[in-house]
């Protein structure tokens with residue numbers, strides 16, 4: 393379905409002229425513009441404030457050089473960035489990614505999406521994203537630590553608990569957050585909750601590590617309940633083998649679902665009878681150790697498919713949890729052929745526009761990442777308030793809060809999801825997130 397009309401055309405021409413070649417950023421903006429420009433036009437306050445146009449210009453983008461020393465004593469140089477997109481509804485908030493594919497375009501798309509996602513959580517969180525083109529895959533643990541410390545030496549002046557609170561993302565987990573926090577504390581000389589995803593021993597919230605994957609499954613519970621279905625007995629194909637994928641897999645198993653795939657960039661593990669908890673734990677341990685998953689222990693009932701995507705196997709539900717644009721038009725056709733009727737995004741923008749069109753045409757209900765994977769940043773928001781008040785929640789309290797937030801996001805999104813036979817979750821998330829941001833931005837005057 394080509395939803396591009398004249399309003400979107402004119403808007404995107406201007407955004408493209410200012411951000412030429414930033415394909416991921418333009419893709420993310422266009423997906424939102426298609427849904428919200430008519431809402432903006434219908435509200436004179438939002439239109440006069442030019443809310444969406446403002447949101448496509450970051451408040452600021454900080455770029456810096458990261459100089460570090462490798463194990464051979466050689467000087468190494470990378471680029472680092474922090475995109476502070478909007479603090480309209482709270483301090484800048486969003487993860488840090490260390491990956492060779494990181495560019496200004498990737499970080500701007502992630503920061504833009506983060507503004508809408510954070511607005512949907514109902515918590516006072518602005519939007520940001522950062523990271524580096526550093527590739528940890530060939531580095532020793534000591535090298536990753538030195539890199540993290542050098543990265544923080546440049547980032548520290550720009551963050552703080554009321555200013556900007558980074559967290560993890562691809563290749564930045566609790567271990568890296570510990571190194572980043574240690575470096576921040578040494579440099580600033582204060583103990584501030586300036587990062588989330590910290591270890592529980594130094595101010596972290598229980599369950600932040602699990603929150604994105606668990607929250608994704610709580611959102612799927614709501615989607616399925618709305619269709620009088622449940623995850624029990626459903627076959628669930630998951631891509632990726634990282635934080636989001638493996639915790640989503642654990643929670644699907646808790647629900648009685650059958651996890652049929654996990655994957656990485658070199659291929660897919662297929663479990664015709666479903667992954668056991670031990671098999672998921674084995675995948676997580678291999679990933680943490682930087683080892684591949686191509687030769688699983690025999691008794692786990694897994695088969696390795698070199699170079700294969702996780703979508704070619706019979707399934708009812710698909711959870712893309714790896715990275716942006718991992719699912720193109722051909723992969724989407726595989727999803728349709730596999731029998732999937734419901735898809736929820738654990739990764740940020742995992743589908744190309746053409747993939748979305750294929751799934752739309754096939755009537756597959758889809759939840760976008762800005763709604764379905766918001767559980768991670770929501771628990772980060774809980775970590776910030778725990779740090780501010782010095783009082784900590786236990787696992788039951790965090791889990792209950794996460795459940796409530798994901799159910800509220802589902803209700804908010806469906807209230808804006810149109811009157812079609814099935815809810816248009818993408819439109820619902822874009823419009824609901826936009827309205828919250830627009831009410832704030834249009835109150836500030838010309839700033």
Ligand SMILES: NC(=O)C1=CN([C@@H]2O[C@H](COP(=O)(O)OP(=O)(O)OC[C@H]3O[C@@H](n4cnc5c(N)ncnc54)[C@H](OP(=O)(O)O)[C@@H]3O)[C@@H](O)[C@H]2O)C=CC1
Pocket residue numbers: 560561562563564604631632633634635636637655656657658679713714715716718738739740765766768769
């Ligand atoms: N961590 C969080 O709290 C949140 C994360 N997200 C999003 O979830 C996604 C995954 O993040 P996270 O789990 O934290 O990252 P991790 O670093 O823990 O894991 C990412 C995994 O994805 C795999 N991968 C990357 N590209 C592909 C691909 N094209 N096909 C298959 N596998 C691939 C990587 O495989 P390999 O090892 O081969 O490189 C890696 O194992 C990202 O889009 C992130 O932005 C969203 C919300 C919060």
Ligand SMILES: O=C(O)CCC(=O)C(=O)O
Pocket residue numbers: 485486487488506509557558559560561588740765766768769770772
């Ligand atoms: O917890 C956070 O602040 C970051 C989460 C994140 O990066 C994301 O939601 O994509």
